[in-house]
Amino acid sequence: MTRFLGACALVSCIALSASAGAQGQQTLVIQGGTLIDGNGGAPVPNSVVVIQGNRITAAGSAAQVQVPAGAQIIRANGKFVLPGLVDAKGNYNWYYGEPYLYYGVTSVMVSGGRNVQGLAERDAINRGIYAGPRLYHTIVTVDGPGPELKKPDNYKAGDGARVVRTAEEAVAHVRLMAETGADIITFQNGDGPPAIFAPAVAEAQRLGKGIDFRAMGPQTRGREVAAMGTGIVLVHTGNAGAQIAKDPSKWATYIELPPDAYADMDEAKANEHIQYLVSRQMLLEPDLMATARGFHKNWKRVQQEDRDFANLPGLRSYYPEYALRQVWENVKSPETYMNPGEIERRAAGFKNHAWFLKHYVDAGGRLVAASDDPQTHAGLGLHQEMTAFVEDVGLTPMQAIQAGTSWVADGFKIADVGRIAPGKFADILIVDSDPTVDILNLRKISTVLKDGKVLDRRFHADYKGGMFQSSIEHDYDANVDGADWAEALKRATFRPNVRNGRYNAAGGIDSELSPTPGVEDIAPHSVTRGAPDTVIRVTGFNFVNGTEALVNGKPVPTKVVSRTQLEAAVPRGAFAEAGKLRLQIRNPKPLATPQWGQVSNDAYVLVPFEFTKLLPQPKW
Known part of the structure; x- marks a missing residue:
């Protein structure tokens, strides 16, 4: 069963008093903290958050919200109360469950297809079989057929993506995923004509599903996706750099993740592109930690954070050494794998990409923060991405918080998470210092609640999250290994x-x-x-x-x-x-x-x- 701490075990973390609860669902109150509700408004000091069962029933200032008689009280005086964090892109692996919760990430959009195994993991967590964040799955992604519609469909048991060759196939794919229980719909790569994808996008929106589109092209990129519908999440910023270049022909076939194309950015084209995407309410997922490794202002700190992750008490009792070293290898400095000319171009591309993102938000657009693990460590990677939004892009800490909570929920059409408000899941993060002053304070976590329960944030050698694993390093592979x-x-x-x-x-x-x-x-x-x-x-x-x-x-x-x-x-x-x-x-x-x-x-x-x-x- 999911581990959580009883109220009396929390004395070392937060001051708590308890009284007899009413019959039926437990009523829990978080009292006295400064409320940062995820909406971006001014923080509310001396707040009260009322939780009944696994839902929030009231939230606001002490002058507005009455504490129910007999409620169990968590005293959060001097602390800051926020929604549980929401990762816009986690390529979930079984051993990520406890690290996500340790870092206050209570929901994860698993936009890379994990087939039925993803549903099995999601449902096991939701039923309390073992601890983990809420997982929102796409099941199998929609993959394009290539420019000549000849890419083979090599789908095998357990694969996470499948090629469609016609609009009818794409629509049928979306319907089947929705019928099978997909929470979100992912379109993979944009490797095909927009006419194939557009009807399927319309169908997903008709079904009320959030969409993320990895619109890297070369046929379908962010601009083409924006013409298909509004409010879509564009993974890797929709490869905008290739569409705002001074010489677009130079980047016509560019589909790589690094921001090199932005080095050739035409500012006038960029501003026009920004206005168009904002008008279509696109949400941009830049994945800075994954696409531009080594070019952040504080990369040395990131590298040290990634090393320190391995020293979390108890983590290595089950966490694969492979997974640790995979990230350490991934975050080595650019001079270890690039020549000076490549470094210069990518540095310019990173700077211009950051400029584009800042101007996008200034124009009224929204970003969503993602770890894109395993390119980062689970949980920590989301904090690092949000920090990069502040330090490298220039967002305010409050905007970065929204990018890791409410904006993700909005983009993926998940109504129950991302905000502290009546009716939402009681997934809550309590931190010791003000994250609106310094985004790094968001990591000073005192308490994490999920489903109205205070979580045990320790790591457990008997963690059951691997019950569906194939091999310890690669449980997300297809059903046939080797x-x-x-x-x-x-x-x-x-x-x-x-x-x-x-x-x-x-x-x-x-x-x-x-x-x-x-x-x-x-x-x-x-x-x-x-x-x-x-x-x-x-x-x-x-x-x-x-x-x-x-x-x-x-x-x-x-x-x-x-x-x-x-x-x-x-x-x-x-x-x-x-x-x-x-x-x-x-x-x-x-x-x-x-x-x-x-x-x-x-x-x-x-x-x-x-x-x-x-x-x-x-x-x-």
């Missing part, structure tokens, strides 16, 4: 038309010597907890008579259909607990290819709880 290995194995060993291997190689399905098997896809890839006996169809190669499937290391009845197809009969007992089943294929000895081994690459069958809805299989 695809590169399998591809190399196939090139080296699979001879589809060979029936006789002669004296030193494998033959056909009845070969006396076994090749090493490989797995390419499985169906179904997701089976809910409590399911009956289920046949898993495995697509791969080098299957022979005597090939057997292993589930969590144990053989199950296997029917070899052909050299590329088999069926594994998985007994119902395997689905008794939610999690993931490891599926491997093993060929009988002796082996013709001992250097590759006897067992295939791994595949994983997701076993979500019965309350999680699945995509239709085998198509999805």
